[in-house]
Amino acid sequence: xxxxxxxxxxxxxxxxxxxxxxxxxxxxxxxxxxxxxxxxxxxxxxxxxxxxxxxxxxxxxxxxxxxxxxxxxxxxxxxxxxxxxxxxxxxxxxxxxxxxxxxxxxxxxxxxxxxxxxxxxxxxxxxxxxxxxxxxxxxxxxxxxxxxxxxxxxx
Amino acid sequence: xxxxxxxxxxxxxxxxxxxxxxxxxxxxxxxxxxxxxxxxxxxxxxxxxxxxxxxxxxxxxxxxxxxxxxxxxxxxxxxxxxxxxxxxxxxxxxxxxxxxxxxxxxxxxxxxxxxxxxxxxxxxxxxxxxxxxxxxxxxxxxxxxxxxxxxxxxxxxxxxxxxxxxxxxxxxxxxxxxxxxxxxxxxxxxxxxxxxxxxxxxxxxxxxxxxxxxxxxxxxxxxxxxxxxxxxxxxxxxxxxxxxxxxxxxxxxxxxxxxxxxxxxxxxxxxxxxxxxxxxxxxxxxxxxxxxxxxxxxxxxxxxxxxxxxxxxxxxxxxxxxxxxxxxxxxxxxxxxxxxxxxxxxxxxxxxxxxxxxxxxxxxxxxxxxxxxxxxxxxxxxxxxxxxxxx
Numbered sequence: 001x002x003x004x005x006x007x008x009x010x011x012x013x014x015x016x017x018x019x020x021x022x023x024x025x026x027x028x029x030x031x032x033x034x035x036x037x038x039x040x041x042x043x044x045x046x047x048x049x050x051x052x053x054x055x056x057x058x059x060x061x062x063x064x065x066x067x068x069x070x071x072x073x074x075x076x077x078x079x080x081x082x083x084x085x086x087x088x089x090x091x092x093x094x095x096x097x098x099x100x101x102x103x104x105x106x107x108x109x110x111x112x113x114x115x116x117x118x119x120x121x122x123x124x125x126x127x128x129x130x131x132x133x134x135x136x137x138x139x140x141x142x143x144x145x146x147x148x149x150x151x152x153x154x155x
Numbered sequence: 156x157x158x159x160x161x162x163x164x165x166x167x168x169x170x171x172x173x174x175x176x177x178x179x180x181x182x183x184x185x186x187x188x189x190x191x192x193x194x195x196x197x198x199x200x201x202x203x204x205x206x207x208x209x210x211x212x213x214x215x216x217x218x219x220x221x222x223x224x225x226x227x228x229x230x231x232x233x234x235x236x237x238x239x240x241x242x243x244x245x246x247x248x249x250x251x252x253x254x255x256x257x258x259x260x261x262x263x264x265x266x267x268x269x270x271x272x273x274x275x276x277x278x279x280x281x282x283x284x285x286x287x288x289x290x291x292x293x294x295x296x297x298x299x300x301x302x303x304x305x306x307x308x309x310x311x312x313x314x315x316x317x318x319x320x321x322x323x324x325x326x327x328x329x330x331x332x333x334x335x336x337x338x339x340x341x342x343x344x345x346x347x348x349x350x351x352x353x354x355x356x357x358x359x360x361x362x363x364x365x366x367x368x369x370x371x372x373x374x375x376x377x378x379x380x381x382x383x384x385x386x387x388x389x390x391x392x393x394x395x396x397x398x399x400x401x402x403x404x405x406x407x408x409x410x411x412x413x414x415x416x417x418x419x420x421x422x423x424x425x426x427x428x429x430x431x432x433x434x435x436x437x438x439x440x441x442x443x444x445x446x447x448x449x450x451x452x453x454x455x456x457x458x459x460x461x462x463x464x465x466x467x468x469x470x471x472x473x474x475x476x477x478x479x480x481x482x483x484x485x486x487x488x489x490x491x492x493x494x495x496x497x498x499x500x501x502x503x504x505x506x507x508x509x510x511x512x513x514x515x516x517x518x519x520x521x522x523x524x525x526x527x528x529x530x531x532x533x534x535x536x537x538x539x540x541x542x543x544x545x546x
Contacts, residue, residue, distance in 0.1 A: 015347035022343050023281070032288050046317070048302040074214035105217040105308045110316075111468045113454050113461055119302070145204040153302055 011116055011139070028139060043121040045151040048106045050122035052144035052152065053137065061141065062116035065092045069108035069117055077101035095137040099125060108152060118144070119153035162190055169198045173276040173531045176466060177542030178515075180530065187526050196512075199545040202337035207505040211471030212238055212312060215505070220306040223543040224426075225485045227259035228254075228297075231310035233389055233483035236311050236391050244441055248393075250314040252434040255393040257300070257309055258326070259423040259430075262427035263485035266294040266420050269434040274411065274533035277354050279345050289337050291528040292330055299323045313441035315320060328431055331424050336440075338420055346414075355410040359521035359533040362407055369517045372490025372510050374416045375537050379407030397429040409536040416538070446472050471500035487511050487538055507546055511539040 010014070034041060042050070058092045062098040070078040109119055120143060127133050168179040177198035183190040199470045203222065207215050211314040219230040232254050239246065246254075267286040274282035294304040298321045301309040301316070309316055345351045359373070366379035376383060384401045386394040402418035404411030448467060454462045474496040488510025497503040514537045521533045 015349065019281070019344045019348065022340055026285075042491075043298050044225070044302075046302045049299055066465070068465065068468045072214075074217050102303060103217050103220075104303060105306070106302060107214070113451075113464055114477060115455070121235065134485065145358070 003060050014024075019026065043123065045121065046121045046153055047123070048104045048153055050099070050125060050143055051102075051108070051135070051140055052118050052120045052147055053095070053146075054118060054144045055142040061092070062114055063092060063095065064114055064116070065090045065095075066113065068111040068113060072106065072107045072111035075101045075104060089133055092137060095140070097117055097135045097140065099129065099133045099135055106153060118147075120147050121152070169195075172407060173272075174534060175272060175539055176379075176538070176544075178534070178541055178544070180518075182527065182530070184420070184527060187528075189522050189530065190526055191528060191544070192522050192530065194515060194518055196515075197545055199541045200235070200310060201546065204505050204545045206395060207467075207502060209370050209501065211500045212474060212502065213422060213471055215502075217306065217308045218232075221542060222306055222507065222546060223337075223485060223487060223511070223540045224305060225540055226261035226265040227305065227307045228257035228309055229265075229483065229485040230490065231308060232258050232392065232484065233490045234492050235310045235368055236483060237479055237481035237494050238474070239464050240481055241477055242312075242474055242497060244446060244448070246314055246441055247438045248435050249318075250441075251393040252430045252438045253315045253319055253439060254310050256319075256430050257297075257428055258392065260293055260296065260327075261307075262421050262486045263420050264290050265295075266416050266423075269416065269486070269535075270413075272348050273532075273538075274345055274351070276531045276535045277351055279348065279351055282341055285337070285344070289334065289349035292462070294328065296323065296327055299326065313443055313447045315439050317441045324431065324546065327427070331431075334424055335421060338417060342417065352410065353468070354529070354532055355413060355536070356408060357406075358409045359531050359536060360406060360408045360518060361521060362476070365520070366407060369520070370513050371488070371517055372513065373484065373486070373506060373538075374412055374419065374439045375514050375517070376487065377401065378404035378413050378536075380404055385482055385489055389482070391481075393430060393433075394426075396433065397426050399426050401492060405534060409532050412536045412538075433496060473498060473500045477511050482508070485510060487540065487543065488514055490543075509542045509543040511541075511543040512546075515539050515544055 018090050045078060048084055056062055065080060065082045067080050070080050072078070077098040079096040080092065082108060083093050085091045108117055160219045161184050162183050165182045166179065168174040168184055169177040174180065178200065179195040181193040181195060203218055210218065216234065218540055219234045220227040223231050245246055248477060267290040271283040279370065297307055298304045300319060301307040350451030361379050362383060363379050366381055366457050380403050382401060382403055399422045401416040402422070404415050423444060444463065449460045449464055454464045472491040476496055476498040478493070478495045480491055480493045484488045489508065490510055493506040494502050495504040518533060518537065
């Protein structure tokens with residue numbers, strides 16, 4: 001760059017003008033921001049959101065209470081307690097996921113041997129109380145019912 | 156009246172916006188000149204190394220996401236390679252390429268956020284608006300590939316967790332074709348800007364020898380002109396099969412470190428494009444029954460596989476006694492995992508050599524004699540993430 005050119009570029013703030021040119025050009029672009037609570041992002045089906053328990057087509061729960069999801073969980077946030085039914089099958093007394101401890105790594109879904117546990121595209125999990133973030137079996141089954149026939153996260 | 160010159164002690168952080176997290180600096184100031192600077196760490200300590208001793212090797216992968224939470228793909232990769240080296244596992248070729256793609260996408264997203272915050276610290280807030288636009292696209296790509304935007308947990312021991320879909324490949328290729336023009340836009344905004352140049356050129360100079368003596372790695376080392384990149388020096392994943400250049404600085408000041416990190420993003424685009432060109436078809440998980448979980452369809456079909464699945468999930472796989480150190484080139488520098496195994500299914504000891512922690516040692520040397528405002532550009536230039544400094 002010659003001395004004169006450099007002098008002219010310095011006094012006319014050339015590099016600032018170049019930057020401003022980009023700014024003005026971008027003003028006519030389509031905005032990339034979303035008006036979030038009104039416009040929700042489209043989440044891909046593989047997304048790892050809130051867990052769900054699935055049912056068989058006849059309405060029976062798929063979960064066999066083997067406890068593999070609880071064993072595989074890195075944070076141990078799944079709590080299962082079982083008892084025996086009169087017909088000697090296994091009954092689930094408690095199935096809870098402490099969503100506040102959950103990492104959403106999806107290992108529980110990988111561990112489930114019967115594809116009873118899955119992850120859904122629910123991502124708005126904020127709440128005012130800690131108690132409401134302890135997801136019980138009924139809540140997880142209800143979430144599963146919302147996703148019947150839809151593709152969800154399987155490994 | 157005679158004025159007396161007296162040094163004062165100032166506390167900067169841990170809640171200072173430009174210390175990039177919870178870094179606390181104790182500064183001795185003579186007027187506005189820094190006489191000495193002492194970083195105080197530990198505000199984000201979570202005891203990850205100790206936690207790893209109570210987890211199976213598989214369960215540690217999500218833990219590694221939390222070290223450098225801006226480039227999770229790289230952390231998973233470094234950890235997985237360390238365990239694989241300890242066990243002598245060969246990874247399928249397609250998995251190697253997918254790992255490289257995820258590692259380089261993480262590098263770009265990490266550098267984009269670094270550029271945003273570094274420029275914003277110095278006063279050019281505009282760059283943040285542009286870089287976060289592209290980072291969002293990368294996060295969406297991650298979500299499409301792995302299911303998560305930030306803590307991907309994608310790289311697994313023996314491969315990767317899921318294969319790339321044609322939709323991901325198409326969208327990633329499209330992004331890669333548009334991205335180099337965006338890097339030029341960032342350069343237009345700040346590269347020649349006289350305020351940016353004035354605040355970065357000649358600031359925080361680390362010479363060639365000093366950079367080696369301090370044990371710097373990554374962009375901070377290469378900014379001083381030292382040609383050392385673990386992707387070239389000790390190739391892992393598919394880095395020995397792709398071509399790329401290692402950008403080097405000359406003077407070792409803040410401006411040089413900025414230039415080479417921007418250039419690294421261009422090289423990452425080159426690497427990803429080559430990966431898509433060369434990526435073969437095939438499995439993405441190593442076919443080693445003692446390590447990889449069997450396919451879900453077979454688990455549901457026959458009882459032997461189901462029994463094997465139960466054992467592998469509930470107990471985890473065991474690793475023969477031994478020790479290993481593996482270093483990988485993450486966006487911040489050399490991330491090393493030193494793992495000692497006693498033959499059980501969880502490590503006896505896992506030491507993490509985190510690049511941010513080592514690079515941060517150099518900060519008192521960098522800022523000595525500079526003005527107090529230059530501390531901000533120096534912290535920005537060594538690119539620290541406090542999650543990794545304190546672990």
